[in-house]
Structures are given as C-alpha cells and as structure tokens.
Amino acid sequence: MVTYIIRRLIWSVVMLSIVSIITFAIFFLVPRLAGATSEDMAARYVGRTASAEQVKVAAEKLGFNDPLIVQYGRFAKGIVAGADYDYGPGVERCPAPCFGYSFLTRLPVWPDLLDRLPVTISLALGAAVIWVIAGVATGVLSALKRGSFFDRAAMSIALAGVSMPIFFTGMVSLVLFSYGLKITVAGGTYTPFLTNPATWAYDLLLPWITLAFLYAAGYARLTRAGMLETMNEDYIRTARAKGLRERTVVVKHGLRGALTPILTIFGLDLGLLLGGAVLTESTYSLPGIGKYAIDAIGRQDLPQVMGVTLVAAFFVVVANLVVDLLYAVVDPRVRLV
Amino acid sequence: MSFLELKDLQVHFPTDDGLVKSVDGLSFALERGKTLGIVGESGSGKSVTSLGILGLHKGGRAKLGGEIWLDGEELVGASAEHVRTLRGKKMAMIFQDPLSAMHPFYTVGSQIIEAYRIHNDVSKKVARKHAIDMLGRVGIPQPDRRVDSYPHEFSGGMRQRAMIAMALSCDPELLIADEPTTALDVTVQAQILDLMRDLQRDFNAALIIITHDLGVVAELADDILVMYGGKCIEYGTAEDIFERPEHPYTWGLLGSMPRLDRDRTERLLPIKGSPPSLINVPAGCAFHPRCTFEDRTGGKASTEVPQLVETEGGHLVRCHLPRDTRRSIWETEIKPSLEAS
Amino acid sequence: MSEPLLSVEGLEKHFPVTKGLLQRQVAAVKAVDGISFDVVKGETLGLVGESGCGKTTTGRLITRLIEPTGGKIRFEGNDITHMSQGRMRPLRRDVQMIFQDPYSSLNPRHTVGAIVGAPFRIQGIKTEHGTKKAVQDILELVGLNPEHYNRYPHEFSGGQRQRIGIARTLALKPKLIIADEPVSALDVSIQAQVVNLLEDLQSELDLTYLVIAHDLSVVRHISDRVAVMYLGKIVELADRKSLYESPMHPYTNALLSAVPIPDPKGRAQRERIRLQGDVPSPLNPPPACRFHTRCWKAQEICKTIEPPLETLATGHQVACHFPENAPATPEPAATTA
Numbered sequence A: 001m002v003t004y005i006i007r008r009l010i011w012s013v014v015m016l017s018i019v020s021i022i023t024f025a026i027f028f029l030v031p032r033l034a035g036a037t038s039e040d041m042a043a044r045y046v047g048r049t050a051s052a053e054q055v056k057v058a059a060e061k062l063g064f065n066d067p068l069i070v071q072y073g074r075f076a077k078g079i080v081a082g083a084d085y086d087y088g089p090g091v092e093r094c095p096a097p098c099f100g101y102s103f104l105t106r107l108p109v110w111p112d113l114l115d116r117l118p119v120t121i122s123l124a125l126g127a128a129v130i131w132v133i134a135g136v137a138t139g140v141l142s143a144l145k146r147g148s149f150f151d152r153a154a155m156s157i158a159l160a161g162v163s164m165p166i167f168f169t170g171m172v173s174l175v176l177f178s179y180g181l182k183i184t185v186a187g188g189t190y191t192p193f194l195t196n197p198a199t200w201a202y203d204l205l206l207p208w209i210t211l212a213f214l215y216a217a218g219y220a221r222l223t224r225a226g227m228l229e230t231m232n233e234d235y236i237r238t239a240r241a242k243g244l245r246e247r248t249v250v251v252k253h254g255l256r257g258a259l260t261p262i263l264t265i266f267g268l269d270l271g272l273l274l275g276g277a278v279l280t281e282s283t284y285s286l287p288g289i290g291k292y293a294i295d296a297i298g299r300q301d302l303p304q305v306m307g308v309t310l311v312a313a314f315f316v317v318v319a320n321l322v323v324d325l326l327y328a329v330v331d332p333r334v335r336l337v
Numbered sequence B: 001m002s003f004l005e006l007k008d009l010q011v012h013f014p015t016d017d018g019l020v021k022s023v024d025g026l027s028f029a030l031e032r033g034k035t036l037g038i039v040g041e042s043g044s045g046k047s048v049t050s051l052g053i054l055g056l057h058k059g060g061r062a063k064l065g066g067e068i069w070l071d072g073e074e075l076v077g078a079s080a081e082h083v084r085t086l087r088g089k090k091m092a093m094i095f096q097d098p099l100s101a102m103h104p105f106y107t108v109g110s111q112i113i114e115a116y117r118i119h120n121d122v123s124k125k126v127a128r129k130h131a132i133d134m135l136g137r138v139g140i141p142q143p144d145r146r147v148d149s150y151p152h153e154f155s156g157g158m159r160q161r162a163m164i165a166m167a168l169s170c171d172p173e174l175l176i177a178d179e180p181t182t183a184l185d186v187t188v189q190a191q192i193l194d195l196m197r198d199l200q201r202d203f204n205a206a207l208i209i210i211t212h213d214l215g216v217v218a219e220l221a222d223d224i225l226v227m228y229g230g231k232c233i234e235y236g237t238a239e240d241i242f243e244r245p246e247h248p249y250t251w252g253l254l255g256s257m258p259r260l261d262r263d264r265t266e267r268l269l270p271i272k273g274s275p276p277s278l279i280n281v282p283a284g285c286a287f288h289p290r291c292t293f294e295d296r297t298g299g300k301a302s303t304e305v306p307q308l309v310e311t312e313g314g315h316l317v318r319c320h321l322p323r324d325t326r327r328s329i330w331e332t333e334i335k336p337s338l339e340a341s
Numbered sequence C: 001m002s003e004p005l006l007s008v009e010g011l012e013k014h015f016p017v018t019k020g021l022l023q024r025q026v027a028a029v030k031a032v033d034g035i036s037f038d039v040v041k042g043e044t045l046g047l048v049g050e051s052g053c054g055k056t057t058t059g060r061l062i063t064r065l066i067e068p069t070g071g072k073i074r075f076e077g078n079d080i081t082h083m084s085q086g087r088m089r090p091l092r093r094d095v096q097m098i099f100q101d102p103y104s105s106l107n108p109r110h111t112v113g114a115i116v117g118a119p120f121r122i123q124g125i126k127t128e129h130g131t132k133k134a135v136q137d138i139l140e141l142v143g144l145n146p147e148h149y150n151r152y153p154h155e156f157s158g159g160q161r162q163r164i165g166i167a168r169t170l171a172l173k174p175k176l177i178i179a180d181e182p183v184s185a186l187d188v189s190i191q192a193q194v195v196n197l198l199e200d201l202q203s204e205l206d207l208t209y210l211v212i213a214h215d216l217s218v219v220r221h222i223s224d225r226v227a228v229m230y231l232g233k234i235v236e237l238a239d240r241k242s243l244y245e246s247p248m249h250p251y252t253n254a255l256l257s258a259v260p261i262p263d264p265k266g267r268a269q270r271e272r273i274r275l276q277g278d279v280p281s282p283l284n285p286p287p288a289c290r291f292h293t294r295c296w297k298a299q300e301i302c303k304t305i306e307p308p309l310e311t312l313a314t315g316h317q318v319a320c321h322f323p324e325n326a327p328a329t330p331e332p333a334a335t336t337a
C-alpha cells in the first residue's frame, strides 16, 4: 500500500513534468518552428512601443537566445524556486511557484490564479453536490422502475442534458430561474463564502444548477445502468433472503455495488472542473480560473495561458491519484501493488 | 398439517416469447427434522420453487398460484411485508455459488451480523460475538480473526461455510439449500454435506436440498422428489427412488450416471434429446419425446397429461404405464442393465 | 508396452508473481511441478484432481498453448518442448483440445459450418468433395444434423454445442485429443450422451485421449489408466481397476471416499475419510510430501523427504512413504533415495 502510494506519487510528478515539457514546447518551441525569431518572442514582453534595440537586449536578457533545453531548465526552476525576469529596463521578481510572469499585466500568474481558485472551487464543489445527489437518485429510481413513465421521462431529459451545449442550458435556466421565477441572480457576482455564506450560495445558485444539470444527466444514465446490473447480482438475492427491507437492499447492497464506476468518473470530472469550468464561468462571467483562461487567450497573454494549463493539469493528475486510491477503499478486492 | 406443505404451486413468468411455466402444479409436504431432496436437470424449475417458497418472486413479474403452508400460515396470499419478516428467521436459504452470493464489498462478519440484527434487537457487539460463534460452529478456523475477512479472501469451501453460518444465524426452522456443493471440490463437498447433516440434527430444522447430483441426495435425503419440466414426476423415500424407481425419467437419470462404486466398462444409457423449453412444454406427458416406453402407452402419452398417483405407501409416479408394467420393466429391463459389469 | 504416442518428462510450469516498482519476480505459482507420464496409442488416460491442482495447465502445456518452464514433451518420439510455432504447425493437426465450457468456446458470430470448417482453412487443406461436404460428414459423425450447417451456436443446447466443439477438433483427424472437463458443464442425461460419443469416436477413429476431469465417476467410466494430481504433482498413476479398487496414495483414498454414492442403503455403514481444510496455495506448497498438511498418516519423514513416484505394483506408481493397500514391501521408508 505504502509502496503503491509512493510509486503513484513519483508517477504523478513524472506526469506533471511531461505536461510541463509539452506546455513549454507548445508555447516556446512551436512559435520558433513557425519561424518566429527570438526578437519576435521578446517583443511580446517589452511591448509594441519598444525600439528594435530594446527588443534585442530583452531577448538576450530573457534568455531567448539560449538553447531550448536551457530555457526549459530555467522555466522548470522557476516553478520550484521562483525566477527573476530581467527584460532590460528593469527586473521583475516572480516568486515560487512561478508559473510565468505576465508582461501585459506586469504580474506573476500564480497569485492571480490563487485569487480565482476559490470561485472555481465553490462552483465545482457546489455543483458536484447537486449533480451527485440528483443524478444518482434519478438513476436509482429509473433502474427500479425500469420502463415506467418516470424512467422514460427521466432518461429522455438526461439524454437531452448530455447532448445540449452548456451555453444553451445556461441561457434557458437564466431565463427560467432568473428573469422568469426571479429566484436567482443573473450571475456575474461572486461573494466569498467567508464574507456571507448565504449570499455566496445565492450568487452561485444559477451556475450550479446549469453545471449540475449537464453532469447529473450523465450520472443518472451511469447509475441506472450500474443499478440494473447490480440488482441482478446473486448477492442482492441473498440480501433479500435474509429478510432485509427493500430500501436497505437497494441502497446498502445495490447502490454500494454500483458505486465504483460512478466514483471513478466523479473524481475525474471534479479534477477537470477544478482546472476551470470554462464555459459556465464565461457564460455567467464568474471570475474563476476558466474565465481567467479565456481572457488570457483573448489577450494572447502566453504566460497566463501556460500557468492555467499547468494548474489544470495538476488538478487532473491529483484527481487521478485520488480516484485510484479511493478505488481500493471502495472495492476491497482491488489490491494496490 | 405438516410443517411445510405445498399445494399445487404454480410459478409462471410472462415473457416476450410466451408464458414460461417454470413450476406447474407442485405439491409436497415436509416435517421438521426431515430432509427432502429435489433432483432434476437444469431448467426443471428447482430454483424457482425454492425462491417461491421464500416469497422472493413477490413484487416481480412472476404469477403465483396454489398454496404454500408454513407452520400453519399460508404464504402465497400473504403480504410481501409479512413474508419478508419470516425470511431469514423462520426460513433461510443457501445458494449455489457462494462467491457471487456474498456481497464483495462487505466483510463476511458484517454480512452475518446484518442477517442476525434484522430479526434480533441486539447491539453490534453482541451480534458480532454471535457471528464469531456461528463461524466457529461451521468449522472456520480462527473465527475471531476471519470474521473481518472479505469473501474473496476465503476459499470456496470456507465461503460456503460462511453462507451456512449466515443462513443459520437466526435459527431458522426451514432451510433450503439450492445446489450447495455444485461449485465445490469433492473433498470440500463431503465436508459441507457432513456439516449440513450435523447442523440439521442440532437445529432440528426441515431441510430441502436441491441438486442435480443423485449422489448428493442419496447421502442426505429422507425423501426425494424428481422434477421434470416444472412438475413432480416421481416422489418417494430415498429407497423408493433408488431401489424401486417407477418413472422412465428416473430410470434415465440412473442410467446416465457413471458410478464410482461399480467398475463398469459397458456404455452409459443416456436419455435421448434434451430437456424441454418451459414455454412449449410437450403436450401430454412432458417427457414423451425422450421416453423409450412412450409406444407402450397406446398413444396416450402425447395427448393426455398423466396424473401423479400413488403406487404404494407414499410412492407417487406420474406415468401412463400401468403399475405392473412399470415394475416389470424395471425388474427385467432396467435394473439388470444398470448392474451389468 | 508399445511406443508411447505422447511422453511427458519432468514437465514444469511456474507462473511468475511480480511485485514492486520494477516488477521483480518475488515468487512463482508452481502450477505444474515436475510431472512425468506416457500416453499409449489408443488408450484413454484420465487426469483427476481438485480445482487448481494444475490439470488445465498440463493440458495447455502439451498443446503448447503456453511455454513450459522445464521438462520435456515428446510426441511420436519427437521432442516438441520448444519447437517453433512454424514447425509445430503440422503437429497442431495431430493434437487437438476440447474445452470445458460449450458456451464460451464457440464464436457466437460464426455458423457451425464456419466453426467446424475453420481448421481446414487455417491449415490450408483441400478435401475431396469440398470443405462443406467434409464438415457435414463430421457433423453427422458427432450426431448433429448436417442440415444445421448454417446455424449459429446460440440455436443449440449445451450438449449440442459440446458436440460442435468435438466436431471442430475432429476435423483434421487428430491422433491425440486433450479433453479438458468435456462434460462437467452438462446435465447428467446429456453428459452420458457426450461420454458415449467420445467412446464411439475413439473406437471408430482410433483416437487417443487425455481426459481431464474432476468427476471421479466419469473418469472411472471413460479411462484405461488414471493419474491423480495434487498441487502440481502426480501422486498416483495406475490402471483404472487397481486405482479404484486398491488405491495406494492416502490422497486418492480420501478423494474416492468423498464421492457421494447414489445408494441410500449403504450410506450408514460406509467408511469415510474426511480431509480437513482446503488445498494449500500452490504459491507456497508444503515442503517434501505436499499432502502432509492434510494427511492422516503423515510422519516426520513426510515433512523432510519428498516421496518419489515409484512403481509399487505392475503399472501402479505411487508417491508416498506409507502407501495403503501396498503389496508387502519390507520397509517403505527405506525405498526413498
């Protein structure tokens, strides 16, 4: 078990390094291959108004003339120890972990991301609670009442939910809940949880519902399929033969048996979302990581985009690790070796 | 009235292909402390019968008919909730494949504890102690440690022992074992059969043992019921069935079986064809397409369903052949060919 | 005795168990651990033993579906132990295998004609009146209706499917058929049909069988000689009559006495030997005599010196220090080398 965790941790670090290499390659190697000179690269850092001479100096000082491997080494070192960006006129300090320094905003990327993380986490976790409860409950009921009106209606809605784009469901729920029923705000505002939990939840309700609907649909289908399978298992018959109440049979024996794949998908979904619920955040203009990424792309702020990419990759890798460990907790037959 | 009595039990399943008559008019009686063996090939309705007695078809698609009397109570017409309270306590069941019959995610102990606490209002601690006692009683070594193992950590034989411990945890008066040793090796099978025999004596329960292995019923059963196509075709004491069987299907089963206790180099005497589909049970005697003696019943076999009639002292047979013909066929044709060596 | 068709000498198969970061081999499952026997042309050798004792592995080794870790396999005098797949090809015609499960061993998407005819195509064999005629002849031979040439496996019952499986192995007129539990998935009445079929085919086509089974009654019925396996070793090998009537190895005695006898009158008097516990794990088999942990006759010597497989009576080999029913030998223990 311990060796397994250590092995997985090492593996995770390897994965992250690979991701960083790929990211680095995309942002530094690909432009070069496309014909950009080191001056072109440096120009983005010093601004359009700088003279050709200034750009040349900056290119030298920022190290764009060094071999790529050295550049990558510097980039990787920055993540661990922080970096100084000397672009000629001045030196900018980017403390560890330095995921890049934006010369557009003149700010390191990491503190920016830290600021936005709570929004994304609030959005993802809140939505997750809703979709797990709603999705799993719907799936269980559908499976038990297979073929009934409820089952068919729920599965049609779920099919629609899985296939509709989020900005569409977003618009629909906006119209429905916010303008029509007036029970939620239209979005765009975020109140930190610690400031006022009630407002926090109120502000996020609409994005939660939108996001949760998309995922709940998938979870309902997954749960239904899983329950249909487990409820036919021999151990369910045993549970009934013991004289257990049907509710206990369904929840304690049936659902427990169907839980493993749900848990796996859940971990991965959550990991992906924590790296930024891009569409939801931009639909509701929530200042989260996803919105940050979209904005950065729009401004062509490469260091920011790179930083976001790395952080998102981090969440996915960690989520994978957690899922694999949980797997062994949920299913005692899984041996971690 | 006997402790358990089935009267004309019917379990039919409507399916897309037609009505499956899995059990079609089954009657028998069983006393406490006695063992009934039900034998038959796969698909003859053995499992459906046992699940029917336990009321596990209730709420499903199955259509039930007839009566099941357990200790003076009728169960077919009783509410599902009432039958549930009897399950596990008054009647319990052991299944064929102990690996798939236990929940893979819970420890063996917790599954026994659960069974005990449904019917006994005791603390977890007391129930755990009971579970350890039961595991010890069915012969699991170091029960206080093994109680926390998961089913996959047990061997096949230990799992079946644990299943038995679970079934017996509430001291049931009726125990149904559906192919309890089919998935096990012979040496382990022998251990489990010994265990069931001993436990039955201790608990004085009524035991129904369902199997396709004539050897297993011969070891355990007082009475034997042979099923074919959802019906009882012969019923009698173990001696009746093995010494003086009167139904052609029973003869066929005996002739098909290679025997360990006889060195026989002659051929086996199989039954031709294969068991019928229960959707289209052959008209008349369900066995007639496979029966060697069909032509001796003057065409009745394919038109008229034979009745289950007593031939002598509780020995029942469902066949159109006259009693004397049956007996002489057995004595002069079948028995000698089984014993030839 | 005539020249054996198949001769196996010290055959071994150890499956590696690996562990840790580098997948080091930490142990081995000794599935088959040094077994030797001959199969003479025209005879049936039965191989019995409890689940996991290595019967199937032995069968798969002989057909070269898996590579042996040690020992020799000779077929018609040729060493085929490490023969390359290419050179094995003509031999594949001579040695065929019948599998236990008639449900999973036939491809559900192929017709009976395609399944039974496949060996002709794979081996590139031309037949006199075309493959179809040849296949129909075989179908008739195994008691299937030749008209069923174009049907699919799911349209057949278990017994019929097993017949299809047998037909497939017969296609190329093999010399040796290895049947792994050919009847254990079938109903009693069908089992008898298939046993009779195997016997008829043997005399008609002059076949040699190695029949693997756990059912001692079936083996008694079908075999000329019988080998009893325990934890990867052969513990007793004798002709049918002496093995069943005067078994020498304690394990064989225990096995035979465990079989339920369909004779209710005799059940009270029958003398029984009951083994305690289960078969130990082949990962860590007991030293010396592997049966000593369950043997009621075990002495000190059984735990230290492995009893060799020795001929104690004509054609009767036993591996035990204290055999039962042994013809008077002075000091059994003294015979150990």
Ligand SMILES: Nc1ncnc2c1ncn2[C@@H]1O[C@H](COP(=O)(O)OP(=O)(O)OP(=O)(O)O)[C@@H](O)[C@H]1O
Binding pocket: C015, C016, C029, C030, C031, C032, C049, C050, C051, C052, C053, C054, C055, C056, C057, C058, C214, C282
């Ligand atoms: N590929 C494999 N890797 C590791 N161990 C294996 C492998 N195949 C078989 N074994 C082990 O080798 C031993 C012998 O297996 P084998 O399948 O030969 O048993 P068997 O005698 O045919 O049993 P059964 O009666 O259950 O079919 C078992 O302990 C099994 O777990």
Ligand SMILES: Nc1ncnc2c1ncn2[C@@H]1O[C@H](COP(=O)(O)OP(=O)(O)O)[C@@H](O)[C@H]1O
Binding pocket: B013, B015, B020, B021, B022, B040, B041, B042, B043, B044, B045, B046, B047, B048, B049, B278
């Ligand atoms: N839920 C069900 N729906 C339809 N048919 C069923 C159902 N359960 C059992 N059957 C059919 O009833 C027959 C008897 O089954 P079963 O009692 O399990 O046989 P066995 O004697 O092998 O235990 C079989 O033909 C089976 O296919």
Ligand code: SF4
Binding pocket: B247, B248, B249, B285, B286, B287, B288, B289, B291, B292, B293, B294, B297, B301, B306, B318, B319, B320, B321
């Ligand atoms: S009634 Fe006729 S067909 Fe049926 S078992 Fe008797 S003899 Fe055979």
Ligand code: SF4
Binding pocket: C249, C250, C251, C289, C290, C291, C292, C293, C295, C296, C297, C298, C299, C302, C307, C319, C320, C321, C322, C323
């Ligand atoms: S060698 Fe000893 S332990 Fe092994 S079978 Fe013989 S008597 Fe028993």
Ligand SMILES: [Mg+2]
Binding pocket: B046, B047, B178, B179
């Ligand atoms: Mg059954």
Ligand SMILES: [Mg+2]
Binding pocket: C055, C056, C057
């Ligand atoms: Mg096998």
